[in-house]
Amino acid sequence: MHILLVEDDHKAARLLARGLEEEGYVVTVVHAAHEVEAVDLARADLAILDWMLPGKDGVTLCREWRQRGLPLPVLMLTARDALADRIAGLNTGADDYLTKPFEFDELLARVRALLRRVVRAAPALRQVADMTVDPQTHEVRRAGVSLDLTPKEYAILEFLLQHVGEVVSRLQLAEHVWHADLIAIDNLIDVHMKNLRRKVDAPGSAALIATVRGRGFRLAPPEATDA
Template sequence: MRILIIEDEPKMASYLRKGLMEASFQADTALDGKEGLFLALSEDYDLILLDVMLPELDGLEVLKRIREKKHTPVLLLTARDTVQDKVVGLESGADDYLSKPFAYAELLARVRALLRRPAQSSVTVLCVSDMEIDLVRRRVRRGNVRIELTAQEFALLKLLTERQGEVLTRAFVTSHVWDINFDSDTNIVDVAVKRLRTKIDSPFENKLLHTVRGMGYVLEDRA
């Protein structure tokens, strides 16, 4: 499997490349955002390790432009480790987030976890009531209204729709949407659900995303 490392510190980039190659991966490196974006879009990679603080183009901008063209899994690497920093990175389309400094063993475990994610189902369109989710084009509509979602909002909606009628706990959502175990006292899921609900429910009479007090969230048509 091929991995792209976009990291502006040469020693770190070399260290990561050597470690991944010893783990039987093929690895390429880019030392700035511009070069990294070019490689990410012009080559086929199974995973991208992306530093946030980069010259030429910062990591979040690189991530945004990658997501406009491809859905390659992206693991963000950064010294910024607040919950808000994680939220911004994940909302921008990252699949996972690792704070510097980190142990190489943890990085390798996260890389393997991302690469183990199952291939997409042959089903390309999901529906709940009047809401249609196109998994290929990553488009969402309710009736004739197009709904614009961020990458993480789309991932959250996809999970809820695939398990419509099931009550999903916050821990289940974080492990499946972000593949990160957040502390139980953080409200990242509540914030994400609130933003999603504002887009898919607030403008419409029939509400689909419901809170089950003390348990979690469920997507279903209760009309």
């Protein structure tokens, strides 16, 4: 499942993103409302939205989403704990409201509750060749056999799934999976990608993940990866 986190406090955003990723979620982080314009909201399953953002605040952003008919579930985060503020946040179209400071376990419980209520029009399973991925349970199967992926390996695979047939650069993986500078985790990408390919493209299976020399990685059916 894909979570959009809009939080202007960079340290808080890193900590939240790391915690959510350890639970198996793919997290896209932005720090201001105008940065949301570069995000494909149709790919997100939930937004965690801070009230106090620079420029356009979270309440205004949420209201605009609802006026556009965007059904994306929203969990609003704020230091405002007055009843009138909570009502105002919910009246803009937010689905839930959590005041700061909060325990991560409570945020996680609310995230899970909101995601359980999400009704997706698209098929539950995503498939590439004989590999199926269930975004609800994070179960990955290849030729009917369940693959035991770590949360980070699943996050990489899900990001590749969002770009099936396209080349995903190492920089994109660094930013969207680790939220880190490429230089800092370049070797880490190699380690996780090697482990992921060992599981997905086991001996005897046609390769689904290809290395595109000098550009990055691509997930695609065998005939495409051979091209």
